[in-house]
Amino acid sequence: MRVVVVPGEDGGGRAVVSGDAAPGGGGGGEVGEVGEVTEVADLAGWMGELERRVGPRWVVPSLAEVYPALLRAGVRLGRCHDLGLAEAILLAFEERAGRPRNVAAAWARPRGLPEPEDAKPQARGEQPALFEADRRTTPAGADPVAQAVDVLADQERRIAGTARPDLLRLLVAAESAGGLAAAEMTHFGLPWRVDVHLDLLVSSLGPRPAPGARPARLAELAARISAAFSGRPINPDHPPSIVKAFAREGIEVDSARAWVLKGVEHPAVEPLLAYKELARLWAAHGWSWLDSWVEGGRFRPDYVVGGVVSGRWATRGGAALQLPKVLRTAVRADPGWALVVADAAQLEPRVLGALSGDPRFAEVAAGDDLYAGVAADAFDGDRDRAKTAMLSAMYGGTSGPAGALLAVLRKRFPVAVEYVEQAARAGEAGRVVRSRLGRTSPPPSEAWQERVSASGDEEVERRARLAARDWGRFTRNFVVQASAADWALAMLASLRRRLLGETAEIVFFQHDEVIVHCPAEVAPLVAAEVEAAALEASRLVFAGAVVQFPLAASIVDSYADAK
DNA sequence: AAGCCTGGCGCC
DNA sequence: AAAGGGCGCCAGGCTT
Numbered sequence: 001m002r003v004v005v006v007p008g009e010d011g012g013g014r015a016v017v018s019g020d021a022a023p024g025g026g027g028g029g030e031v032g033e034v035g036e037v038t039e040v041a042d043l044a045g046w047m048g049e050l051e052r053r054v055g056p057r058w059v060v061p062s063l064a065e066v067y068p069a070l071l072r073a074g075v076r077l078g079r080c081h082d083l084g085l086a087e088a089i090l091l092a093f094e095e096r097a098g099r100p101r102n103v104a105a106a107w108a109r110p111r112g113l114p115e116p117e118d119a120k121p122q123a124r125g126e127q128p129a130l131f132e133a134d135r136r137t138t139p140a141g142a143d144p145v146a147q148a149v150d151v152l153a154d155q156e157r158r159i160a161g162t163a164r165p166d167l168l169r170l171l172v173a174a175e176s177a178g179g180l181a182a183a184e185m186t187h188f189g190l191p192w193r194v195d196v197h198l199d200l201l202v203s204s205l206g207p208r209p210a211p212g213a214r215p216a217r218l219a220e221l222a223a224r225i226s227a228a229f230s231g232r233p234i235n236p237d238h239p240p241s242i243v244k245a246f247a248r249e250g251i252e253v254d255s256a257r258a259w260v261l262k263g264v265e266h267p268a269v270e271p272l273l274a275y276k277e278l279a280r281l282w283a284a285h286g287w288s289w290l291d292s293w294v295e296g297g298r299f300r301p302d303y304v305v306g307g308v309v310s311g312r313w314a315t316r317g318g319a320a321l322q323l324p325k326v327l328r329t330a331v332r333a334d335p336g337w338a339l340v341v342a343d344a345a346q347l348e349p350r351v352l353g354a355l356s357g358d359p360r361f362a363e364v365a366a367g368d369d370l371y372a373g374v375a376a377d378a379f380d381g382d383r384d385r386a387k388t389a390m391l392s393a394m395y396g397g398t399s400g401p402a403g404a405l406l407a408v409l410r411k412r413f414p415v416a417v418e419y420v421e422q423a424a425r426a427g428e429a430g431r432v433v434r435s436r437l438g439r440t441s442p443p444p445s446e447a448w449q450e451r452v453s454a455s456g457d458e459e460v461e462r463r464a465r466l467a468a469r470d471w472g473r474f475t476r477n478f479v480v481q482a483s484a485a486d487w488a489l490a491m492l493a494s495l496r497r498r499l500l501g502e503t504a505e506i507v508f509f510q511h512d513e514v515i516v517h518c519p520a521e522v523a524p525l526v527a528a529e530v531e532a533a534a535l536e537a538s539r540l541v542f543a544g545a546v547v548q549f550p551l552a553a554s555i556v557d558s559y560a561d562a563k
Numbered sequence: 564a565a566g567c568c569t570g571g572c573g574c575c
Numbered sequence: 576a577a578a579g580g581g582c583g584c585c586a587g588g589c590t591t
Contacts, residue, residue, distance in 0.1 A: 237586055239570050257571065280572060283585050308581060312575080319583055322574040348575090397579035469577065477580035481575090511575045511581095 002081070003050065004059040004152065005043070006144045007066050013043035014145045018059070018152070037145050044073035051077060059083065059152050063179035064305075071187040078500060082176040083148060085306055086155050089172055092309075092440040093162070095432055164438065170540060171437035171486060175306060177493030181506055182303035182313065184496075188505040189298025190320075190331060191339075191517055197290060197330040205278055208287050215282055221275040228268035236275045284319060285327055293318045297334075303509075310478055311439045311485035312511055321510050331508075331515075331559035338523040340504075341562035342530045342553040344488065344512040346370045349390045351484045354545035355436060358415035362546035378412040379405075393420050394480045396473035420476045427475025428468040435482030436541055437490075444471050483541075487549065488512050491537035498529040515559065527553035 007013040017035040040046045047070060050056060057079040060066045064084075070077065159168050201208070206216030214222070226234050229245045236242065239256035246253050246266065253260050258276055261269050293299055299318070307314025315321050333339045349370050353361045364373035375386035389405035391397060393416070398406075410417040423433045430449060432441045444452075451467045454460050492509055495516075499506065504518035504526050516526050534551035542549075554562050 235587085238588090240587090255570075276572080280585085284573065284583090310581065312581070314582065317583090319573075319585095322572090322583060324573055392579070395579035396577090398577045399579075402579075403577075465577090473580065481581065484575095513575080 001054055001056040002059055002152075003056045004145055004148045005047065005066070006061060006148055007043055011043055011069070012039070012041045014038065014143065015040055015043075015046070016145050016149060017056075018149055034146075034149055037143060044070050044075050047077070048073070048075035051075065055079070057081060059148065061148060063176065063183060067180065067183040068187065071183060076184070076500075077180060078497075080176045080180055081152065081172070082179045083151050083155070085175045085179055086172045087151070088306055089168075089175060089439065090155060090158055092442065093168065093434075093438055094158070095440065095443055162438070167436070168438040170490065171435075171439060174437075174486070174489040174493045175311075177496055178305045178313070178489050181492055181496050181509065182305050184505070185507055185509065186300050186302060188507050188517070189296075189300040190507045190515070191334055191337075192294045192297060192299040193330050193332045194290060194294055194297065196332065197294075197327065198287075200326065200330070201281070201286060205282055205286070215278075218275060218278055218282065221271045221278070224271040225268050225275065228266070228271065234268075236272060237279065242272065281324065281326070284322070285324060289318075308485075309442055310482040311435065311489065312481070313509065320508075325560075328562075329558055329560040333517060333520075333557050336520055337517060338520040338555050338557065339559060339562070340516040340518065340523050340526045340530060340553050340555055341559060342514050342516075342527075342534075342551050343563065344491070344534065344549060344551045347484045347487065347512040347549065348394055348480050349374075350547050350549055351436075351487060351542075352390075352394060352416055352419065352480050353547040354542040354549075355479065355483055356416040356419035357545070358413050358419075359546075361413045361416045365547050368550065374409075374413075378408055393417055394477060396424060396469075396476045420479065423479040424472035424476035426472075427478075428472035430471070431475075433475045433479050435479060435486050437483075437486040439482045439486065441475055441478045441482070484512065487537050487541045490541050491533045491551065494536040494540075495530060495533035498533060499526065502526070523555045527555055 002018045003015055004018055005013055005015045014037055016037045019034070047058070055078050058077055059081045060083065062084045063080060063082045067077065155172075159165050159172065162168050205218065209215045213219075222234070222236055225236055226232060229249065232245070234241055234245050242256040243253055245268070246264070249266065251264060251266060253264060256272075258273055261272055293301065299320070301318035301320030302316040303320070304314040304316055313321070331339070345368070350365060353365045353370075360377070361374075364370075364377040367373045369383075371383050371387045371390065372381075374390060375381050375383045379386045379389070385401070385405055388397075388402060389409040392402040392406045393409055406417070426433050427441070427444075430444050430452065432443055434440045448467055448471060452464050452471075454464050488509075488511060492506070492514060495514065496506060499516065502518070502522060502525065504516050504522055506514060507517045508515035514530070516530070518526050530551060530553040534549055538545065538549045556562050
């Protein structure tokens with residue numbers, strides 16, 4: 001059973017029960033009978049009750065808008081279809097990404113895509129039209145629930161009309177499960193020991209400075225930097241002034257990046273590198289970060305499901321996906337509880353192996369360490385060179401030794417390398433590419449089209465080639481990154497479903513890594529479910545692939561102790 | 564003052 | 576032959 005729900009005001013809403021689509025989508029994904037619309041005063045209570053009794057698949061315009069309030073009311077949902085998330089995937093698939101046609105989709109649109117001119121944000125308080133007119137089959141002003149039913153049917157029809165409706169259906173289901181998991185992760189929060197974090201800040205930066213002042217340790221380093229430049233005051237936070245200061249000493253550097261400075265012989269280098277590292281900690285994850293993001297021993301970032309075109313998540317505020325490794329020690333299980341930390345090892349090269357079906361690659365990738373296997377087969381056991389070669393294949397790197405290493409890789413694993421090169425050629429030609437499940441790369445902009453097709457002097461044509469290659473690198477990486485995101489999302493969805501009846505909270509998910517917080521005695525079961533979820537994701541996303549996707553779980557007290 | 568850009572660096 | 580993909584966030588400094 002499916003229940004379509006559109007929230008209204010003051011915690012109420014409207015709902016309608018809708019029949020299930022014909023099994024297997026053989027009937028073209030028609031929505032079955034639609035019942036009477038129910039006016040609900042206490043939406044959370046009503047949904048909680050129905051969830052317990054029936055456990056339907058809920059259909060909502062936007063989980064991000066509905067689910068947090070339900071969670072606060074103590075209601076968790078098992079299964080869901082988020083119309084906005086599904087719409088974003090379908091519009092991209094149909095190469096119409098610029099025109100989301102309902103508010104939820106506009107909200108959920110991956111960042112980085114151009115804002116459509118006709119999708120200006122609604123004024124506050126104004127009741128937005130749920131759907132734009134272009135595809136509406138119900139009359140203007142019709143019940144929003146009826147419109148949602150209509151959109152659901154439309155989406156199912158569009159999915160059924162694709163070459164692989166099974167894969168796209170899986171992607172849409174996984175995306176919605178991700179929407180549920182994301183809201184739950186924010187609700188539960190990542191356990192965060194403020195005292196541990198504060199100790200770390202004080203021991204590395206000194207006591208918390210007054211507002212507007214620099215921490216003592218940074219001020220000392222700044223003084224040492226200025227002293228090293230003949231006492232002339234230098235602002236270490238201003239890269240151009242650092243470049244100029246070195247130039248005055250007769251040292252030409254073309255940037256003030258840490259890795260550039262590492263190659264410079266000068267007394268200012270050591271304090272500068274130390275300053276950069278500490279300034280980063282202070283600015284990005286210092287006292288004000290703690291004030292803003294950690295409350296009651298929990299870090300609660302806002303996750304943006306599908307926020308990256310490849311299907312990776314983004315976050316809004318809190319920089320949750322860039323937690324520096326030194327801070328992992330602040331992530332601790334509650335007393336009597338444990339963290340189950342699981343990380344898919346070498347996910348992207350494994351994904352490339354599975355996508356391409358390269359038989360020799362599958363053979364050497366069988367072991368725990370894929371790069372070691374590739375090295376033994378093609379690089380005289382030199383793991384670093386094997387890794388560089390693989391990364392070049394997936395990222396399009398060509399500088400330094402990368403080109404030559406890639407040539408070796410191509411000779412030994414022609415099928416795997418051809419897979420990404422074909423994606424690169426598609427991008428260079430302005431075509432879209434798709435992930436394993438059908439997540440589709442955005443089409444290049446019109447500005448790109450013009451630049452690439454420009455003809456004229458040598459410089460213009462050189463720029464055209466560069467622009468084409470830039471986009472080729474993007475699509476080359478997209479097929480791997482987005483298919484890895486497919487797998488990770490399917491794994492998360494599977495894990496979430498497996499843990500629904502347990503006392504266990506998924507509290508963190510970062511591209512290829514997941515953290516579960518649970519009572520210590522439940523941890524072994526959770527670890528087993530993590531591995532089962534990885535197997536299930538592999539079976540669903542890469543059916544028949546020889547390549548394995550190990551997801552080893554470790555049970556720890558502190559995130560810093562994982563692996 | 565607010566918005567945008569750049570350089571830089573954290574994570575995958 | 577070929578400038579390694581994706582993000583978020585910060586400070587500084589520019590423009591509006």
